[in-house]
Amino acid sequence: MGRLSAATCLAVALVAVACERKPADQSPPAPGGPCGLLDPITACGVDGRTLLRCSEGRYATMTTCDGPAGCASSALGYEDASFPVIKCDVAAAVPGHVCLGILAACTSDRRSISLCIPGTVGKFDEPIPCRGPLGCHVDVCDQSIARLGDVCWMGNDDACTEDGREMLRCSGRTWSTVIACKGPSGCRPRGASDGKGTLARSFCDQSIAEAGEACVAEGTSACSGDGKALLTCNGGTFERTATCVGEPCKRSGSKLLCRKG
Numbered sequence: 001m002g003r004l005s006a007a008t009c010l011a012v013a014l015v016a017v018a019c020e021r022k023p024a025d026q027s028p029p030a031p032g033g034p035c036g037l038l039d040p041i042t043a044c045g046v047d048g049r050t051l052l053r054c055s056e057g058r059y060a061t062m063t064t065c066d067g068p069a070g071c072a073s074s075a076l077g078y079e080d081a082s083f084p085v086i087k088c089d090v091a092a093a094v095p096g097h098v099c100l101g102i103l104a105a106c107t108s109d110r111r112s113i114s115l116c117i118p119g120t121v122g123k124f125d126e127p128i129p130c131r132g133p134l135g136c137h138v139d140v141c142d143q144s145i146a147r148l149g150d151v152c153w154m155g156n157d158d159a160c161t162e163d164g165r166e167m168l169r170c171s172g173r174t175w176s177t178v179i180a181c182k183g184p185s186g187c188r189p190r191g192a193s194d195g196k197g198t199l200a201r202s203f204c205d206q207s208i209a210e211a212g213e214a215c216v217a218e219g220t221s222a223c224s225g226d227g228k229a230l231l232t233c234n235g236g237t238f239e240r241t242a243t244c245v246g247e248p249c250k251r252s253g254s255k256l257l258c259r260k261g
Helices: 006-019
Strands: 043-045 050-055 056-065 071-074 085-088 105-107 110-118 122-124 158-159 166-171 174-180 221-226 230-236 236-245 250-252 255-257
Touching: 043 071, 071 250, 221 236, 221 255
Parallel strands: none
Antiparallel strands: 043 050, 050 056, 071 085, 105 110, 110 122, 158 166, 166 174, 221 230, 230 236, 250 255
């Protein structure tokens, strides 16, 4: 094999230098500091409370990470921190403001939660109400109480209305299915006491109902509002199964009494 020419050796050397990765700079950048193609696009500032973005060769401040965890980065096992994963913890979400590395955050009044819409730079979406007594905490939204038409947050399948007379179901990310709770106990939200412990799910008292209304528990019975009929839940709807004569249909303890004609 012939010897390589000086020009060829020089070309190989230049390629090797061009392909060499930039060594990691472990010190965090400062606002206004220089950045290049091999630097992270986003980075935590030297104060650990600022999120920076590389723009036109300089790091500019995007937002303040004023939550307890501040701004933090991790390299996820890379040999260096050239491409870190950034998390910016905020004390309160503001719709339209920058967010990064978090699922969601509570608004300042702790009564709503705002989802961080993903992207190269995320933005907080419109707030979702957390009307339950626990409100919003970190990324948990208490929707044990909700309004018809509210957006429903993950982990919430059923809720009571604010007047305690109806139960709502989450359908298509919206509280939309209405179930009447006409019994004396109305609707009790999960987390409330039932006299024996804490309810894991919302309870809807349907001991009083009307034929054709939606029902929760298959096979359960109810008295009609006028006390003249006994109803049974069948296929998700109350059906009239008996006429009550003499005394009206009424509740006695855990049972419904109906003298059938």
